[in-house]
Amino acid sequence: MNKVLEVIGLEKHYDNFTLDKVSFSIEPGYIMGYIGPNGAGKTTTINAILDIIKPDKGKIMLFGKELNGNACEIKQRIGFIIGENAFYEFMNAKEMAGIISRFYKRWDWGLFNKYMREFELDPGKKIESYSRGxxxxxALACALSHHAELFILDxxxxxxxxxxxxxxxxxxQQIISDGEKTILFSTHITSDLDNIxxxxxxxxxxxxxxxxxKDSIMTEFALVKGRKDQRDMxxxxxxxxxxxESDVGFSALTDDRNWFFRNAPGSLVIERAxxxxxxxHFVRGNKKYDKLAI
Amino acid sequence: MTSLLYKDWSIIKKTRALYFSVLYFSLIMPSFQNMDFFGKSFLANSYYIFIIYLLFSYLTAYDYKYNSDNFIPAFPVTKKQIVAARYVFVALTFAACLVLQSVVRIVILVLKGQDINIMNIMDYGQAAILILVFSLYFGIVLPLYYKLGYQKLRLLMIGAAVISGTVSSVLSEVGLDMNRPLVMLFAVIISAVIYYFSFTISVNIYKNGN
Known part of the structure; x- marks a missing residue:
């Protein structure tokens, strides 16, 4: 199947951070959660995909075309929400939408007004008076009003x-229900992704x-819990x-749940992760053990 | 590009920059009445640099406040277009100042009952000096802006604005003969080359920025 987005070997070096050979892809009609703790590289990746920063190495393909050299054409098909930003907040929503509309060939005011009504937003109010939500x-109403096919939400x-x-x-979920739209959704609040x-x-x-x-992750990963004396085993x-580890025992993450079902003693507890x-467990639990299978 | 210019214009319209520009213009307008003094007035020469500086610093301040570098490049525009739009906006503001000053001059000529002709609606020698000073000022300030950012540049910008206004006045005062057509043409060509060279440097800086 054609990929909507392919990130291939993306690298970006800063003084205190390196994005190292990042590769992944998404097919149309799906939601991909891009997770990681703060400072892991989510925003850097998204900024590279949106052409905000220039990668040092690697390739970004969108809709089958390389971003480098086709950025304008490609970005016509992308809707985005970036971090805390809601554009120039001293303007009212209609004025800001007026600015945004001029960037997109397929901007649809009917659609914009429909979403503003649906989201119960007053277009005459200054954006700075809106709550964060x-x-x-x-931003979502704007992203939806130019018939975007890929939504990048940071x-x-x-x-x-x-x-x-x-x-x-x-x-x-409504956005992707037609099977043609795709969402890349970065978050560190992983519970948001559990259902979608x-x-x-x-x-x-x-x-x-x-x-x-996600289904394979849910079936293969598990938490193995036991007493302190079972840790080394x-x-x-x-x-x-x-x-x-805690005072009474440990909680370990495995990506081979079946192996533990087959081989682990009954005193170990195996739970869905x-x-x-x-x-x-990846972030906090891999710092002091030399036998981890990473 | 027009979408970016419209964005800049929308910001200027919504801020106090226009009111300050009009206020400043009305304050210095009396100096325009003295036609002999007109081309050599520090106020008149500084007017150009100051108005453009004012609008430019409002734009950059709002871009800084609302992190526009974090979202404008995500729209369907190239980084070259983003930089080009800023250069065009600044140049258009300069052209608008020239036109506005000529309009005031025509009104004064009409009120005084004098003839209006192509030679007396604008001091072309002064305009040539201003174009040169304008291209030098923004030819240096704009790449520095893209390299250092608004915060580091804002004090330098106002200092450079005062110096540029003074330099253009001094050039007028010392009687630099810019009224010969060839000299004017040469000044305009040099200015265009400086401005374009500055633009390519800025594009390079902005494209490789993080």
Whole structure:
């Protein structure tokens, strides 16, 4: 199947951070969650995809064309929400939309007004008077009003309350319901992705840890919990990706749940791992053990 | 490109930059009445640099405040177009100042009952000096802006604006003969070359920026 987005060997070097050979791809009609802790490289990757920064190495293909050399044509087909920004906030929403509309050949005012009504936003109000959630909705209304096919959303739910976040998740699901639109959604709030993501790409310290479909992650990853005296036995399996310890025992992350079902003693507890468990164990649980299978 | 110019114009319209420009223009307008003094007035020469400086610094300040470098390049425009739009905006502001000053001059000529002809609606020698000073000022300031950013450049910009106004006045005062057509043409060509060279440097800086 044709890929909507292909990131191939992307590299970007800063003084204190390196994005190192980042590669992943998305097919049309799906939501990909791009997860990782703060400072992992999510925004740097997204900035490169949106042509905001220039990568040192690597290639970005969008809709089958290389971004470098076709940026204007490609960006006509992308809608975006970037971080905390809701554009020039001293303007009212209609004025800001007036500016944005001039960048897009297929801008549709009817669609924009429809989304503004649907999201219960007053276009005559200054954007700075909107709440954080309303600003995200406004950015989304703009992204939806020029018939974009790929939506790139960088931390859109950051700073929003759970009710607003759940409302946004519903909107994202509606967006892809026609099977033609695709969403790349970066977040460190992994619970947002539990119900809506089809694929997960996990980045940590500038490197991709994995990029795969969520169902396989949910079936293959597991938490193995046990007593302190069982720790070395579990680590010795060579199947542990991260381990956290407490006074009474440990919690280890494995990507081979079946191996533990077959071979582990009954006293070990094997539980389903959430995306948050996976991220936390990778990030916090791989610092002091030399037997981790990473 | 027009979308970027419209964006800049929308920002200027919404801010106080236009009010300040009009206020400044009305304050210095009396100096325009003295036709002999006109081409040699520090106020009149500084007017150009100051108005463009004012509008440019409003734009850059708002771009800085709202992190526009973080979202404008995500729109369907190239970085070269983003830089080009800024250069065009500044040049258009300069042209608008020249036109505005000529309009005031025509009104004064009409009020005084004097003849209006192509030679007395503008001091072409003064215009040539201003074009040269304008291209030098923004030819240096714009690449520095893309290299250092708004924060580091803002004090330097106002200092350079005062110096540029003074230099253009001194050039007028010392009677630099710019009224010969060939000299004027040469000044305009040199200015265009400086401005274009500055533009290519800025594009390079902005494209490779992080």
């Amino acid at each position: 309303m600003k995200v909705k406004f 931390e859109p739910t950051s700073g929003l309350d759970p009710v607003f976040r759940s409302e946004l998740m519903e909107i994202f 993501a089809d694929y997960i790409t996990f980045i940590y310290q500038g490197r991709i840890v994995f990029s795969r479909d 579990v680590l010795g399996s060579g199947k542990i990706k991260g381990m956290l 959430t995306l948050e468990d996976i991220m936390v």
